[in-house]
Amino acid sequence: MARTRRKGGGITIQAVAERAGVSAMTVSYVINGTGRVSAATRETVMAAVNELGYQPNIAARSLASAATCRIGVVYQSSQNAFLSAMLVGALNATARAGVELTVGKVDAPVLANAEQAMRGLVRSGANAILLAPPYGELVSGSGLVEALGIPVAAVAHGGALPDMATIGVDDRAAVSAMVERLVARGHRRIGFVTGPDTHDSSPLRLAGFRDGLEAAGIAWDDALVTPGLFTFESGVAAGEALLDLAELPTAIFASNDDMASGVSSAIHRRDLRIPQDIAVAGFDDAPIAVKIWPSLSTVRQPIEQIAERATEWLIGQVTGRGGEQSREIRMPFEVIERESSAFDLPRL
Known part of the structure; x- marks a missing residue:
């Protein structure tokens, strides 16, 4: 078996490659930002880099x-x-x-x-x-x-x-722009999933949501705003809370794509259609945005x-x-x- 550690115990590219299940050349491409590597492979390699401390x-x-x-x-x-x-x-x-x-x-x-x-x-x-x-x-x-x-x-x-x-990016302006797009599609009852208080982007995105509603002449409704933690699981919980309202939102905008994916899951569990019954939007344009069905509208940062x-x-x-x-x-x-x-x- 080829040695994977340098003299002194340092982790080598080969060790990272073995952990990630890819070639050493692929690891080199990811580390140096060269070559053509898929987003999924890049994520796997970076996880191995950090697990091994390379x-x-x-x-x-x-x-x-x-x-x-x-x-x-x-x-x-x-x-x-x-x-x-x-x-x-x-x-x-x-x-x-x-x-x-x-x-x-x-x-x-x-x-x-x-x-x-x-x-x-x-x-x-x-x-x-x-x-x-x-x-x-x-x-x-x-x-x-x-x-x-x-x-x-x-x-x-x-x-x-x-x-x-x-x-x-300008989080506030970005969220307002997405609200404008949803309003242009005819939505006026829009739910919003906030991010955690530990992130300064969370209040900025909430302010952008308020800006977008005000620009469209839509009254603020506290019932349509629910907290999230930037995780898929919190998105599911937020989606369930909004779907329990007596009057459903026609669109739900989550503060990141992981939560938006969770919202989509909650909607599917209720046998509702996306986007015909409820539209969904997220923020980031993470790889998951094009992996879920239907593919996710989002703000790309x-x-x-x-x-x-x-x-x-x-x-x-x-x-x-x-x-x-x-x-x-x-x-x-x-x-x-x-x-x-x-x-x-x-x-x-």
Whole structure:
């Protein structure tokens, strides 16, 4: 059997390939952002990378530099498409720039755990840190960024933070745009599933929902708004709650695609039709959006590109090679209409 560990016990690409059930070349494609790799394969490889703690030695093959740049990434779990895409984006940027990427996994989204991970990354040599949601909002204002004294950027954060860069889409405008699309299809009784309070994007998306209703002259109804946790299971629960209303919504808009998929499942269990009886929409344009039936209408936020741009910003701050100096970078979003809402309600 081929050896899979380097001298000193380091995890090799071959070990990652064996864990993921793919070739070493496929792992290399994913890590370096080259070649043609499906979204599902990329997710599997990134899960193996993080389970094994593999750290690609990109710096070893880069050109000599006066100062070593190492980007640390703080995240909770790679077991969803959002975080897999974020890690791929960061790898794309670091591979292109010839700098090193190291990761710090956090067990739970609380400040103490985030601080432990960030300080650990700095001790291991990281001189800039990329934060997955919700760690930007957890860390900001705590004094930790100032204490560490290194550049920090938060991915997919919809607003400005005083002590770090934020890179993402305009969550509020994006949700309002999707509401406008649903209204154009004839919907006026629209349910909404919020995200968790720990994410700053959640109140922004709720505000965007309110904006969209107000623009269409639709009165606010608390009964049509129900909480979720950005998980499939919470989407099922939210869908059941909205389907228990005496007067059903004609459309349900969930704050992410995992919850929207759960809502779709709840609708199917009631033997209702999507979109003829109830339309469904989500947010992210995760791979699941085109895997479920009917395919999911959603707001596309380009997570891989957002993470890549954020990592480029960090590299520029560390190396002084230029790049954007703005600390608040907004990326374009796109409303994607698929089968789950492509139906005009009869005009009464």
